[in-house]
Amino acid sequence: MRNTRFWTLLLAAPLLLLAAGCETTIPARLEVRDVGTGKAYTTYQPWGAIEKGIGYQFTDIETGNRITLTNYELKTLEAPKSVANNSPEAQAYADAAKRGGVK
Numbered sequence: 786m787r788n789t790r791f792w793t794l795l796l797a798a799p800l801l802l803l804a805a806g807c808e809t810t811i812p813a814r815l816e817v818r819d820v821g822t823g824k825a826y827t828t829y830q831p832w833g834a835i836e837k838g839i840g841y842q843f844t845d846i847e848t849g850n851r852i853t854l855t856n857y858e859l860k861t862l863e864a865p866k867s868v869a870n871n872s873p874e875a876q877a878y879a880d881a882a883k884r885g886g887v888k
Contacts, residue, residue, distance in 0.1 A: 807870050808869060809872075809878060811863075812829045813829065815829065815830055816861075817832065817852075817854065817858070818857060818859075819854050819856070826847070827845065827862065829846060829878075830865075841855070841857065849885045
């Protein structure tokens with residue numbers, strides 16, 4: 786009985802390690818709202834960088850456009866998570882990375 790349990794665990798360990806490596810970690814998704822116009826943008830955390838004398842610059846994940854704001858509000862839309870590589874969320878994250886909305 787013990788020998789069978791040992792071999793089962795020994796054979797299952799590589800499969801568990803392989804399955805753990807098949808996940809995409811998606812950072813928190815944020816909404817950045819321009820206070821002046823009320824327009825909202827979405828991005829991932831970390832979301833941007835200070836442009837000295839201009840404002841805070843980031844990339845909108847929907848369009849891939851670079852946005853610079855001086856007066857903004859920040860809200861978390863989704864917490865960080867891990868999803869399967871072949872899930873729709875992982876594909877959406879990969880598409881945002883291609884557009885430039887991911888650091």
